[in-house]
Amino acid sequence: MTRLCERLAIDFVAAVVSMAGGWIAMHQLDEATSAHAAYASSREDFPNRSKRSIILPSVFGQERLAMAYIRYCLVAAGFAVLSTAGPAMADQFLGSYVARISGADHHASDGYPLDTAAQMVRQDRANFHKFGVRDPEDDGDPWFRSASSRARFEQMLNRSGAISSAARRAIANGQPLIEVDVYRNSVRVRVIGG
Structure with a gap:
């Protein structure tokens, strides 16, 4: 029964990771589209600035923060599932x-x-x-x-x-x-x- 609980917890965490990966990919696409638009407008206003100094720090800073938050949530969810479901279903x-x-x-x-x-x-x-x-x-x-x-x-x-x-x-x-x-x-x- 304990092995079943562990397997269910692993499947749950894998599903959440998969969904999070899809969300991040969509978020990155949205960010890239927004970044491209911002870059195009900034190049017209400030022709001497490089693309890296205007766009990349803000896009990658948000991505790192989002990834850290998702990792934290996944780890917390995994521990919650393992710590509550395992003992409740295990043989005493x-x-x-x-x-x-x-x-x-x-x-x-x-x-x-x-x-x-x-x-x-x-x-x-x-x-x-x-x-x-x-x-x-x-x-x-x-x-x-x-x-x-x-x-x-x-x-x-x-x-x-x-x-x-x-x-x-x-x-x-x-x-x-x-x-x-x-x-x-x-x-x-x-x-x-x-």
């Missing part, structure tokens, strides 16, 4: 815990072997909260105490990006130490030790 971080996925976590409470890393991580929380089977490295958590919250936990674990393929293999084939970052609508699991 709730906390994290560490757990050892041991042999007891590779089997369901009725003894049958579990097939997936998501099932094993869920069983670790069931062992911790329901059955009191805890490894020395296991941290407590306030999120997965009930069976329904652990069912939702397994659904989040099965989502793309929750557990990398390397971490899935390590969990399914070994007894790694993992850290689980818990968000309101998602989780992230990473192996932190063997």
Whole structure:
């Protein structure tokens, strides 16, 4: 979701820059037309003055000021979009815990072997909260105490990006130490030790 917000902000700023570029091009054309008219009239009144001394400083001075103002507005708009839309749409971080996925976590409470890393991580929380089977490295958590919250936990674990393929293999084939970052609508699991 955060990547979507960043992409939308980038697209917004690009669109504003494109519109500003068109405005500047039209403004420069208007200025050039006005400058040409002013130059023509000034050459008749002051034939010894050069074009540069009469017209260019005022035209380019206004252009620089306009460009500086537009850059300031674009930067301010970009920061506003990124700072307000990003956190509002981002998944809220709730906390994290560490757990050892041991042999007891590779089997369901009725003894049958579990097939997936998501099932094993869920069983670790069931062992911790329901059955009191805890490894020395296991941290407590306030999120997965009930069976329904652990069912939702397994659904989040099965989502793309929750557990990398390397971490899935390590969990399914070994007894790694993992850290689980818990968000309101998602989780992230990473192996932190063997």
